[in-house]
Amino acid sequence: MARRFFGTDGVRGTANTYPMTAEMALRLGAAVGRYFAHGEHQQRVVIGKDTRRSGYMLENALTAGLTSVGANVLLLGPVPTPAVGMLTRSMRADLGVMISASHNPYQDNGIKFFGPDGYKLSDAAEEAIEALLEQAPQLAPSDGIGRASRIEGDRARYVEFAKTTIPRSQSLSGLKIVVDCANGAAYRTAPEVLWELGADVIPVGVSPNGFNINRGCGSTDTRAAAEAVVAHGADLGIALDGDADRVMILDERGQVCDGDQLMALIADLWSRQGRLEKGTLVATVMSNLGLERFLAARGLRLERTAVGDRYVVEAMRAGGYNLGGEQSGHVVMTDYATTGDGLIAALQFLSAMIDSGKPASALVRSFEPVPQLLENVRYAPGSAPLETAAVKAAIARAEARLDGAGxxxxxxxGTEPLVRVMGEAEDPALLHEIVTGIAAEIARAG
Incomplete structure (x- = not known):
């Protein structure tokens, strides 16, 4: 069955515009509550959110839907997405919910669900929930309506957990670290973790107002973090996105280490330590060919998946692997977390940096990437630019020109009305011509 509402990372859209409305959130709450209902057990649901203004509206509507079918709701407030996965398991909840549109601007919002094991729901589960949306909700009797309450201390639990992911013998004392929290969910937790580990912390993007999440800051725009690193003479920069499940690392000169380079560093380190399960890293089709070559040269394997960290995690669980992620900065380490965790990934980089005694600049580039170009083309909702004859012909011509050389x-x-055109080729001029040509054809068709 084709999914109408769920994309690659939950339900997402423009806030207060269908389907990202209070009405839909209420219906979703009732449907997912019914899906997870079992017997007389009164479910426990934890709900976290990022700092978008629309989060209040969606939080209240979800709570109404869940309590109407008898679930008890525990409201976490603004916390990172990985904290919701962790707390769902830690608090033995039946369901976890994160209200966030991740790296998108404030106008967007989203709702993603975690099962009792702390992992995001499967495609099959999301399809079943969509089917329940078409049915009338099974409302609880008056004496069975659930309760909602805000809980304290959830942030502290995550802070303590994050600190355990690097050896107790390691301290960040003497390190000056810029942390850009994108005015998002980690605006308090990330600086706290780094400070408690001993770092001199320069916070950026820690003044959310409901509208400035991801605006000119964070992992999708690292200029503010880079400027702060250079201005303060910092040893390292950490740029998180709005819900803190992805990260970009910046060295002392402001150079960016993306997800591919970070995964290469961790995979190599864990392999030498005997920690990399089955000598395999899981990444998506977007990851650079240079990463694959780097791993192969060390006798390691890259397993590719469809785009989306949930597909990475599914492959990791199916194959028994413990490291995976995306070029965009999702790094999933199932030894520690059930989803991407930008802060914990950054702590792994810091741990490697301390062990090596080298500056960040010596670690941010593990391999030479094959030239890669990505163009995002926005199209009108409802149109199908990839189905037009002109676009299909442009793609066929491009593939013929690459002829195995790219x-x-x-x-x-899966989260925005965009077509992503990505190419790789050793010849940068050819690469630019092919990618921009296809992008232009899609723009004309969309």
Whole structure:
């Protein structure tokens, strides 16, 4: 069954515009509450959110839907997405909910669900919940309506957990670290963790107002973090996104280490320590060919998946692997977390940096990437630019010109009305001509 509402990372859209409305959130709450209901047990649901203004509206509507079918709701307030996964398991909840549109601007919002094991729901579970949306909710009797309460201390629990992910013998004392929290969910937790580990912390993007999340800051715009690193003479910069499940690392000169480079560093380190399960890293089709070559040269394997950290995690669980992620900065380490965790990934980089005694600049580039170009083309909702004859012909011509000397990947975003055109080729001029040509054809068709 084709999913109408769920994309690659929950339900997402423009806030207060269908389907990201209070009415839909209420219906979703009732449907997912019914899906997880079992017997006379009164469910426990934890709900976290980022700092978007629309989060209040969606939080209240979800709570109404869940309590109407008898679930008890525990409201966490603004916390990172990985904290919701952790707390769902830690608090033995039946369901976890995160209200966030991740790296998107404030106008957007989203709702993603975690099962009792702390992992995001499968496609099959989301399809079943969508089917329940078409049915009338099974409302609880008056004496069975659930309760809602805000809980304290959830942030402290996550802070303590994050600190355990590097050896107790390691301290960040003497390190000056810029942390850009994107005016998002980690605006308090990330600086606290780094400070408690001994770092001199320079916070950026820690003044959320409901509208400035991801605006000119964070992992999708690292300029503010880079400027702060250079201005303060910092040893390292950490740029998180709005819900803190992805990260970009910046060295002391402001150079960016993306998810591919970070995964290469951790995979190599864990392999030498005997910690990398089955000698395999899981990444998506977007990861650079240079990463694959780097791993192969060390006798390690790259397993590729569809785009989306949930597909990475599914492959990791199916294969028994413990490291995976995306070029965009999701790094999933199932030894520690059930989803991408930008802060914990950054702590792994810091741990490697301390062990090596080298500056960040010596660690941010593990391999030479094959030239790669990505163009995002926005299209009108409801249109199908990839189905037009002109676009299909442009793609066929491009593939013929590459003739095995490169790679082309064209896909619709699962979270926005965008077509992503990505190419790789050793010849940068050819790469630019091919990618921009296809992007232009899609723009004309969309």
């Amino acid at each position: 790679r082309l990947l064209i896909r619709k975003s």
